[in-house]
Amino acid sequence: xxxxxxxxxxxxxxxxxxxxxxxxxxxxxxxxxxxxxxxxxxxxxxxxxxxxxxxxxxxxxxxxxxxxxxxxxxxxxxxxxxxxxxxxxxxxxxxxxxxxxxxxxxxxxxxxxxxxxxxxxxxxxxxxxxxxxxxxxxxxxxxxxxxxxxxxxxxxxxxxxxxxxxxxxxxxxxxxxxxxxxxxxxxxxxxxxxxxxxxxxxxxxxxxxxxxxxxxxxxxxxxxxxxxxxxxxxxxxxxxxxxxxxxxxxxxxxxxxxxxxxxxxxxxxxxxxxx
Numbered sequence: 001x002x003x004x005x006x007x008x009x010x011x012x013x014x015x016x017x018x019x020x021x022x023x024x025x026x027x028x029x030x031x032x033x034x035x036x037x038x039x040x041x042x043x044x045x046x047x048x049x050x051x052x053x054x055x056x057x058x059x060x061x062x063x064x065x066x067x068x069x070x071x072x073x074x075x076x077x078x079x080x081x082x083x084x085x086x087x088x089x090x091x092x093x094x095x096x097x098x099x100x101x102x103x104x105x106x107x108x109x110x111x112x113x114x115x116x117x118x119x120x121x122x123x124x125x126x127x128x129x130x131x132x133x134x135x136x137x138x139x140x141x142x143x144x145x146x147x148x149x150x151x152x153x154x155x156x157x158x159x160x161x162x163x164x165x166x167x168x169x170x171x172x173x174x175x176x177x178x179x180x181x182x183x184x185x186x187x188x189x190x191x192x193x194x195x196x197x198x199x200x201x202x203x204x205x206x207x208x209x210x211x212x213x214x215x216x217x218x219x220x221x222x223x224x225x226x227x228x229x230x231x232x233x234x235x236x237x238x239x240x241x242x243x244x245x246x247x248x249x250x251x252x253x254x255x256x257x258x259x260x261x262x263x264x265x266x267x268x269x270x271x272x273x274x275x
């Protein structure tokens with residue numbers, strides 16, 4: 001167990017309040033050391049793979065929670081499919097998790113598959129370590145939604161898990177409904193947009209309805225409402241903003257892809273409306 005909290009507490013406590021202060025400082029330092037040790041021991045060792053000490057704990061908890069939740073989601077309907085395994089592996093590749101870090105992710109995924117896995121407790125720890133930051137937690141939820149669509153459709157069992165995650169992270173049912181609808185629209189956008197450099201280049205043949213869904217608006221909304229929704233969605237997924245709030249660098253690529261989809265959707269709507 002770390003001892004720096006007790007040592008510093010003892011020293012500073014004695015400096016300000018002599019013997020009573022030293023005792024108080026020792027107690028406070030002990031509590032700090034114990035919490036610090038427990039938090040890092042329970043995240044599966046991901047903490048070893050980050051050099052930014054100020055964000056180390058949050059990032060380690062984020063990864064452990066993410067892959068454990070992915071495993072729990074995949075197993076929710078009774079069987080983990082090959083497509084779901086491929087998606088988890090592709091996600092590890094996209095996040096550049098190699099060596100021991102990848103083994104930790106795989107172990108968290110296996111743990112999450114257990115029927116009695118305490119996912120609510122895991123998500124509570126994630127929420128606390130992210131200090132309830134909505135944009136970080138939304139990226140987390142969006143990754144799970146992407147995984148739920150791995151086989152083409154979200155099953156009832158997967159929806160129950162997503163409902164549980166949504167509640168634990170402080171979101172409303174309406175938030176989940178929007179994110180599910182938006183991702184479904186994004187999938188169609190990407191399928192129509194092709195691959196590589198053409199991935200986010202769309203023309204008038206693509207669905208205007210999907211563009212509205214991605215922004216979370218309707219064709220009946222006025223231009224001002226649509227512009228406001230566009231700015232809000234872009235702000236929620238701005239990579240620099242998310243990085244500053246503690247989203248692991250390895251997860252930022254997904255946020256970048258999301259902003260490209262939002263931008264493409266807005267361009268289609270602007271062209272259609274002559275904005």
